[in-house]
Amino acid sequence: MPDRKTVKSAFESMMFVWGEPLDVKAAAEVAGVDRKEAYAYFKELQSEYEEAGRGLVIREIDGAFQFVTNPENFEYVRRFCTPVREKRLSQAALEVLAIIAYRQPVTKGEIDAIRGVKCERVLEGLIKKGLVEETGRSNAVGRPLLYATTRAFLQHFSFESLRELPEIEDIEGAVLAPDENDADEMEQISIDFC
Numbered sequence: 001m002p003d004r005k006t007v008k009s010a011f012e013s014m015m016f017v018w019g020e021p022l023d024v025k026a027a028a029e030v031a032g033v034d035r036k037e038a039y040a041y042f043k044e045l046q047s048e049y050e051e052a053g054r055g056l057v058i059r060e061i062d063g064a065f066q067f068v069t070n071p072e073n074f075e076y077v078r079r080f081c082t083p084v085r086e087k088r089l090s091q092a093a094l095e096v097l098a099i100i101a102y103r104q105p106v107t108k109g110e111i112d113a114i115r116g117v118k119c120e121r122v123l124e125g126l127i128k129k130g131l132v133e134e135t136g137r138s139n140a141v142g143r144p145l146l147y148a149t150t151r152a153f154l155q156h157f158s159f160e161s162l163r164e165l166p167e168i169e170d171i172e173g174a175v176l177a178p179d180e181n182d183a184d185e186m187e188q189i190s191i192d193f194c
Helices: 004-018 024-031 035-052 071-081 091-103 108-115 120-128 151-156 171-176 180-188
Strands: 056-061 064-069 132-137 145-149
Touching: 004 024, 004 035, 004 064, 024 035, 024 064, 035 056, 035 064, 056 151, 064 071, 091 108, 091 120, 091 145, 108 120, 108 145, 120 132
Parallel strands: none
Antiparallel strands: 056 064, 132 145
């Protein structure tokens, strides 16, 4: 069995090469350690990077780990990457995404009922962006498709898991009666897909 230093080094290399969040179970299998031990090694690495104040940090996303840039370096990275095309989500896309995030798994009919407007085209756009996916079928009449957010949703909004979503009492009320100021703020939200 490889020692702790070797396994952690291997995990760093795998995260760097993989680019996407690296699943703990898959990394454990490759390194020949159990999942619990692998998770502990990832958490150690995460702490080491944070304590060292490095330009890269390790972020946990839904039971997987990934290298990301240190948020403190955002302005430097932004200036380096400018001009970068930003694709903004429309108000309708943000509404549909919020409904899915808080109600998942949810059918298109349920989304339409909450918004009071058909969402088919908006839903297609969110699927193309990789923020939403089909997750099966409901047991309701006609067995409509169910939709949920993806790991990419967590990545783009910097959530470790869905438990980090802000609490909201009444999703219908929030979607149907947005404050004018909220609409301005929503238009400012953007996701970089480059």
